[in-house]
Amino acid sequence: MRITAKDVAERAGVAASTVSRALNSPGRINEQTRKRILDAARELGYSVAPRMIERKGLVGLLVPDITNPFYFDIIRSTQEQLRIAGFMQLLIDTGESGRTEAEILAQLSQVVDGVILSATRLDAAALATAADALPLAVINRQQEEIPGVLIDIRTGLTQAVDHLKALGHRTIAFIAGPPGSWQNRWRWKEFEEQVLGQGLTPVLVGPYAPTRTGGAAAADALLVTEATACVAFNDLLAIGILQRLRQRGIRVPEDMSVVGCDDIFGADFSAPPLTTIAGDTKQAGRLAASRLIATLNGEAPRNGTTLIPTHLLVRESTGPVRTHPSLR
CATH class of the missing domain: 3.40.50.2300 (Response regulator)
Known part of the structure; x- marks a missing residue:
């Protein structure tokens, strides 16, 4: 049976994206977590070929319509949270298109450390594929294997x-x-x-x-x-x-x-x-950024969705x- 990064992730108790960073970008993860992943990989017989790539310091924020005032507070709050953690935010408008969003994510996989998707237009399968390629957090979307924040209507x-x-x-x-x-x-x-x-x-x-x-x-x-x-x-x-x-x-x-x-x-x-x-859209942005930052710092993933109440x-x-x- 072929051993995959997902198998290693399950053995080590981390996300598959964390395994990818530990093996290919060791400078982007704490040593204790990386050691646990390497031990799991060796136990399973998973081939390891690290590439020693340094953290890029850049996180993408994708929104469907940058002119919609709903996203103003999200843009500001994610940017501030990322700045405090040492990341620069790259803001991209996807034009309400799931296809454009998927294409941009594919292009970003070698450019950014992770991505925050606000009101993603991807279907569940495409979102899962994107999460396998790079660390994600989502706002106003619920998908249990991905850290998310939902304004609960x-x-x-x-x-x-x-x-x-x-x-x-x-x-x-x-x-x-x-x-x-x-x-x-x-x-x-x-x-x-x-x-x-x-x-x-x-x-x-x-x-x-x-x-x-x-x-x-x-x-x-x-x-x-x-x-x-x-x-x-x-x-x-x-x-x-x-x-x-x-x-x-x-x-x-x-x-x-x-x-x-x-x-x-x-x-x-x-x-x-x-x-x-x-x-509270500001809180939604702060929480989403914080959860992605935790993943990028090699902390054990807290998948699932945090709910923001409404009135x-x-x-x-x-x-x-x-x-x-x-x-x-």
Whole structure:
């Protein structure tokens, strides 16, 4: 039977990426961990050919859309955490494309020490392949074998559904984001379960690009449903919905209530100010960077996902239900 780096990792109690660094880049891992890996490799008969490459001091941060204000605090907090640990951050916009993301990761494997993926558009298999090639941490994605941080929408979503129900809404739409987003699929699943659990009717509208332009198209589709309220995948979609509804003479919240997600910069001075589900994006960035740094320093991996709680911020875009605008 062929012995692989994964076998050595299991014997030594570390990640496969840590084995790769121990054998090929000994300057990037502490001596105690490297000795444990070498002992495991010898016990298993694994061939060792170290290349003595020094740490590069560079970590990549990949985001789907650098213009989305949601990523501003993540960019700043990861950069600060990495700087303290002696790393420089390389920021790359993947353009909401899983294919582009995979290509960039392949190019980065010889350039950086590790990568933080924020809202990755890779599927599970591609993400696992990338993790075998270089150390990763993920933000807003859940994959047990990879260190991750997830802004957990569930509590904030429960509060949003309770809030809309108390205002008299009985049919509530979810405005879906990009179809390649794991987070979008997860948010819809949680939304549907919670709305049904309250005895209300969920409606799926979309998917749409998570932008204000996408929100304009979503608003037109929303108005042909029976929904009197909606929860958008993110705040940019929600703000685009507000703008389009105003253009069409639909009053918010009198005719339609709108809830966003993420509490981005600008959500509180949209017209009207946006009710939204908020989580601590700065903390998400700091934790993701810290977990990747620990891996790069040769510490035993803490795989699995750390959850960041959320809560509802009630502003002026939600109000009591009135006659559906299509019936006015």
